[in-house]
Amino acid sequence: MPGEAKAPFNNAKADIILCSSDNVYFRVFRCMLALSSPFFEAMFDLPRPSRDHCKDEMFDGLDVIWVSENSRTLDMLLRFCYPAAVKDPGLEDINDVEQVLEAAMKYGMEDVEERVRKAMVSPSLLESNPVRVLAIACRFSLEPEARTAARYSLHHTAPTHDSLAAEHLPHNVIQGLVAYRSRCGQEARTLCDNLDWLKKSQTHSFYEWWTNCCPCDSKADVRYLIHGTYPREWWADYMDKTSIALEESPCGSVLTKNLEEAVERANGCPSCRRRAQDQMVQFTKTFARELDKVIAEVSL
Secondary structure, X not given: OXXXXXXXXXXXXXXXXXXXXXXXXXXXXXXXXXXXXXXXXXXXXXXXXXXXXXXXXXXXXXXXXXXXXXXXXXXXXXXXXXXXXXOOOOOOOHHHHHHHHHHHHHOOOHHHHHHHHHHHOOXXXXXXXXXXXXXXXXXXXXXXXXXXXXXXXXXXXXXXXXXXXXOOOXXXXXXHHHHHHHHHHHHHHHHHHOOHHHHHHOOHHHHHHXXXXXXXXXXXXXXXXXXXXXXXXXXXXXXXXXXXXXXXXXXXXXXXXXHHXXXXXXXXXXXXXXXXXHHHHHHHHHHHHHHHHHHHOOOO
């Protein structure tokens, strides 16, 4: 005996049944399916065959259509098709996203596909497994989602070739992702080696702080020479460490990795301690915005 789907797919007034691959009956309405899917609309326009020898294709007086999706996937897919009174399923599992997206594309449900694609690039899914999102995007040729996932992958340490292959990414995509990460790392390090962007975006407060005399040792590094003033040694060390970290993970979160250590060293100076915390926080925010700009221009 087949199982019965939970509400709202157990409505006694339904006029057709979809049977999942795990033998669960979904009582639904032809009009809802036809409005959501040209696949089902075309199916319902076909002449209905004689039932003399097809008793197994009916249940409780209703036509039964067998589909290849399991009950979990079918439930989520149909909830996207129903009116606003039926709450959209929360696609929080990347496996659910892949299965529902595949079904939506199979049945030509463009509105459902669009909503699933938005769920696919939610921050929670991208942060937890950007490579898996990239693999799904590549499987279904979704270029915008692939670019977004590739960028989020920069927030993590570089994946190994084996981990990329385990997600069934094509060889050319693996090579492209490795090259993309390398280019992003190079662009990020360039921001550390060339501070022209800082000279254009700095505040007057930063200028005063930078050029203010203090007992801190300075570091004669021409990369960090601004307004004819070499940086304090603790600041230059912060930039050196950040530059190395950015080459491995070129993303904004890296900029705060060595921030606490830098501020702690600055607090040893009676002059720096008054403003170092505020100025460094503001500096990292400005740096992060500039980093976002240059990374956004790197093609996948």
